[in-house]
Amino acid sequence: MKLATIGVGNAGSKIVDRMLEFESRTDRNLCQHVHAINTARTDLAKPDYIPEERRILIGDTNQKAKGHGVGGDVEVGAEVASADIEEIRRAFDDIEIHEVDAMLVVAGLGGGTGSGGGPVVIDALQEMYDEPVYGLGVLPGEYEGGRPALNAARSLQSFVTKVDNFIGFDNDAWRAREQTIEEGYEQMNRELAARLVTLLAAGETDDSEVAENAMDSSDIIRTLDTGGVSTIGYAATQVDNDAQEGLLDRWSGDQTTQQDDGSNATKIQGLVRRAVNSRLTVPAEIASADRVLVVVSGPPSEFSRKGIESARQWLEQEADTVEVLVGDDPRRESPQLAAAVLLSNVTETPRIDEIQNQAVDAQEKIAEQEAVREEEINDLITDENDDLDPVV
Amino acid sequence: MEFALVGVGETGSRIVDHVLAVEAETGRTFSHGNALVCEISQTIPEDLEMVSDDQRFLIGDTHQAVTEHGIDGGPDLAVDVTRTDLPEIHRAFDSLPIHECDGILVAAGLGSATGSGAGSVLVEELQATYDEPVYALGALPAESEGGQAAVNASRALRSIVPAADSMLTFDRETWQPHAGSDERNDDAIRTLADRIVTLFAAGELDASTVAENAVDSSDIIRTLAPGGLAAIGHATTELEANSDTILARLLTWLGVRDDSGTQTTDAAKVKSLVRQAANSRLTVPCDIASAERALVVLSGPPHALSRRGFESARQWLEQETDTVEILAGDDPRNQSSTLEAVVLFSNVTDVPRIDALQQRAVDHQETTTNERSEEAEEPNHYGT
Numbered sequence: 061m062k063l064a065t066i067g068v069g070n071a072g073s074k075i076v077d078r079m080l081e082f083e084s085r086t087d088r089n090l091c092q093h094v095h096a097i098n099t100a101r102t103d104l105a106k107p108d109y110i111p112e113e114r115r116i117l118i119g120d121t122n123q124k125a126k127g128h129g130v131g132g133d134v135e136v137g138a139e140v141a142s143a144d145i146e147e148i149r150r151a152f153d154d155i156e157i158h159e160v161d162a163m164l165v166v167a168g169l170g171g172g173t174g175s176g177g178g179p180v181v182i183d184a185l186q187e188m189y190d191e192p193v194y195g196l197g198v199l200p201g202e203y204e205g206g207r208p209a210l211n212a213a214r215s216l217q218s219f220v221t222k223v224d225n226f227i228g229f230d231n232d233a234w235r236a237r238e239q240t241i242e243e244g245y246e247q248m249n250r251e252l253a254a255r256l257v258t259l260l261a262a263g264e265t266d267d268s269e270v271a272e273n274a275m276d277s278s279d280i281i282r283t284l285d286t287g288g289v290s291t292i293g294y295a296a297t298q299v300d301n302d303a304q305e306g307l308l309d310r311w312s313g314d315q316t317t318q319q320d321d322g323s324n325a326t327k328i329q330g331l332v333r334r335a336v337n338s339r340l341t342v343p344a345e346i347a348s349a350d351r352v353l354v355v356v357s358g359p360p361s362e363f364s365r366k367g368i369e370s371a372r373q374w375l376e377q378e379a380d381t382v383e384v385l386v387g388d389d390p391r392r393e394s395p396q397l398a399a400a401v402l403l404s405n406v407t408e409t410p411r412i413d414e415i416q417n418q419a420v421d422a423q424e425k426i427a428e429q430e431a432v433r434e435e436e437i438n439d440l441i442t443d444e445n446d447d448l449d450p451v452v
Numbered sequence: 453m454e455f456a457l458v459g460v461g462e463t464g465s466r467i468v469d470h471v472l473a474v475e476a477e478t479g480r481t482f483s484h485g486n487a488l489v490c491e492i493s494q495t496i497p498e499d500l501e502m503v504s505d506d507q508r509f510l511i512g513d514t515h516q517a518v519t520e521h522g523i524d525g526g527p528d529l530a531v532d533v534t535r536t537d538l539p540e541i542h543r544a545f546d547s548l549p550i551h552e553c554d555g556i557l558v559a560a561g562l563g564s565a566t567g568s569g570a571g572s573v574l575v576e577e578l579q580a581t582y583d584e585p586v587y588a589l590g591a592l593p594a595e596s597e598g599g600q601a602a603v604n605a606s607r608a609l610r611s612i613v614p615a616a617d618s619m620l621t622f623d624r625e626t627w628q629p630h631a632g633s634d635e636r637n638d639d640a641i642r643t644l645a646d647r648i649v650t651l652f653a654a655g656e657l658d659a660s661t662v663a664e665n666a667v668d669s670s671d672i673i674r675t676l677a678p679g680g681l682a683a684i685g686h687a688t689t690e691l692e693a694n695s696d697t698i699l700a701r702l703l704t705w706l707g708v709r710d711d712s713g714t715q716t717t718d719a720a721k722v723k724s725l726v727r728q729a730a731n732s733r734l735t736v737p738c739d740i741a742s743a744e745r746a747l748v749v750l751s752g753p754p755h756a757l758s759r760r761g762f763e764s765a766r767q768w769l770e771q772e773t774d775t776v777e778i779l780a781g782d783d784p785r786n787q788s789s790t791l792e793a794v795v796l797f798s799n800v801t802d803v804p805r806i807d808a809l810q811q812r813a814v815d816h817q818e819t820t821t822n823e824r825s826e827e828a829e830e831p832n833h834y835g836t
Binding site for chain 2: 448
């Protein structure tokens with residue numbers, strides 16, 4: 061699959077940057093077109109892989125933002141993006157749409173720019189192009205507090221109604237332990253990038269080496285075409301890919317993919333199980349999924365049709381759906397065998413309920429404080445019997 | 453972040469002078485040299501070190517009641533003098549690139565006639581002239597400054613607080629109770645300047661590592677948006693120097709440095725530092741549970757900025773202040789060996805010093821009124 065990928069806000073831009081890093085490291089080519097959109101000049105200076113000319117500063121003429129972000133305010137984020145919509149559209153004119161199968165908008169939902177600006181960007185893309193637009197949203201952890209939860213709960217509604225599919229990533233589930241602030245985000249974003257790219261890059265080599273069970277873009281699009289919230293599972297294992305075997309692989313050519321080795325079958329089935337039972341990007345009840353797609357990616361010599369078939373059967377039971385696709389994505393040079401599982405339209409996601417509850421509480425607290433604000437300030441600056449007059 | 457600094461009166465000018473000095477020493481800046489100090493006097497104050505001559509301007513120097521020592525006659529006269537010179541004042545402000553700034557910070561000592569009167573007029577005037585937010589940095593007088601200072605300050609609060617987008621508050625009774633008696637009390641102003649620079653210069657792009665969650669001016673603006681009074685807390689801790697350095701070994705050898713202490717984890721260190729900042733002597737003592745919003749910035753070498761520690765510190769702050777509106781940012785400083793936390797509490801409404809000041813002001817006003825009416829039939833001119 062080929063994507064136009066747009067990161068909105070700080071978290072979104074960093075994730076897109078890590079996706080490009082993973083692509084370049086594993087010799088994949090998923091993102092044909094990238095953009096980073098932000099309201100803060102400081103944050104736009106960060107990416108290592110997103111080219112300078114693909115970074116768009118919005119809201120620099122807005123009185124509330126001035127190129128310094130939106131202060132975690134979802135309303136200002138949406139306002140600023142709407143005001144600069146023409147500039148955003150002009151940037152999207154550059155997307156060579158015949159070269160992409162879909163678009164992906166990546167944003168953190170706890171802050172202001174991604175949560176508010178993301179939906180505006182999605183609207184623009186949906187209007188401009190017929191290709192599906194997917195969203196990837198980072199849900200704030202409980203520890204991030206009430207305001208981010210409120211931003212996220214509101215933004216999630218906009219994202220899910222506007223995109224063709226919403227892939228979630230839960231910071232709570234991925235919260236790092238003993239790490240510095242810098243390493244913590246770095247690590248999470250890398251994990252997420254590996255999952256996204258392994259899953260979505262399948263079928264990008266549609267015209268070259270096609271394995272028998274190869275996954276292609278239309279399979280991915282079909283699985284995502286549920287309109288709901290999705291989650292990704294992932295597992296990988298190193299393969300003994302020393303120089304000799306590499307040579308042998310190349311020499312024996314397509315035949316290797318035909319071998320249905322019993323141990324390969326077991327390995328693949330085990331890997332898929334591990335991926336499904338792994339820490340999902342958003343923890344969800346697997347049985348609540350509508351459709352499932354599994355991409356087995358690695359050297360073709362490791363593939364096994366039997367393994368894929370039994371993995372599919374197992375998944376049909378686990379996910380309680382007949383809409384299960386399992387396919388492979390040959391990566392001849394890859395030192396590992398990986399399985400990425402997309403569980404599409406999972407409806408039982410406890411974290412989303414928790415965020416919504418936290419958001420309702422936060423909204424009430426904010427309203428309470430606002431209601432008494434003027435009165436309290438006035439009480440403070442006025443003496444008890446109002447004997448002292450203002451200077452002016 | 454870029455703010456224009458305005459100092460009004462002697463205390464306000466000193467605060468600006470110290471902020472510029474801290475900026476020069478630390479290499480952190482948020483004013484970028486955009487500063488102006490304004491005095492009501494016949495002579496320019498001589499003892500400012502950083503403020504250049506063309507950054508100073510005098511008003512009312514031709515007014516009868518204005519002497520070389522300033523103004524004689526209370527805030528109402530200062531209001532008059534300032535209003536008379538408004539065209540001149542506007543010309544002076546034109547020298548600052550305010551439209552390119554993210555906001556304006558007006559510092560004034562509210563106990564003095566100039567700070568109270570001219571400060572009130574300037575905040576009001578700047579607010580009416582510019583779209584940028586106008587923040588006041590108001591110094592409340594110490595008890596030792598007398599009853600009239602309490603009257604001036606209490607009255608100024610009623611003008612400046614509603615007019616400004618927020619008033620960062622500095623209490624001299626807490627920080628320099630003997631203010632006015634000698635010159636040494638500038639230590640407190642210096643401490644205030646340190647906090648201001650740490651807070652406002654946090655998001656500045658410099659040679660340091662880029663922050664994961666940089667504090668930008670929008671974060672400060674949003675935190676201060678409710679208005680009212682704001683207080684700043686601050687704490688630092690020296691990180692253990694690399695024990696391989698000769699200095700460290702020497703210090704250990706001399707018994708100055710104690711290596712036997714328990715190793716606290718980075719996470720615990722960060723959390724306790726933020727707690728310490730929140731519980732520290734705030735620029736104005738207040739009940740932090742009465743705050744409506746807060747902002748916390750953690751600064752130090754990237755390796756010591758523990759994510760878990762900062763997260764739980766933020767969570768703790770949310771409980772303590774009983775608000776969900778808390779912004780948190782990191783400010784990595786590669787070369788630093790100090791871990792630093794600064795916390796901004798916005799719209800604090802439980803501030804005992806204000807009540808005390810108002811009580812003192814009311815008492816003083818009553819006394820002077822009584823004295824006057826005993827001496828003559830003339831009504832007091834401070835009261836109305």
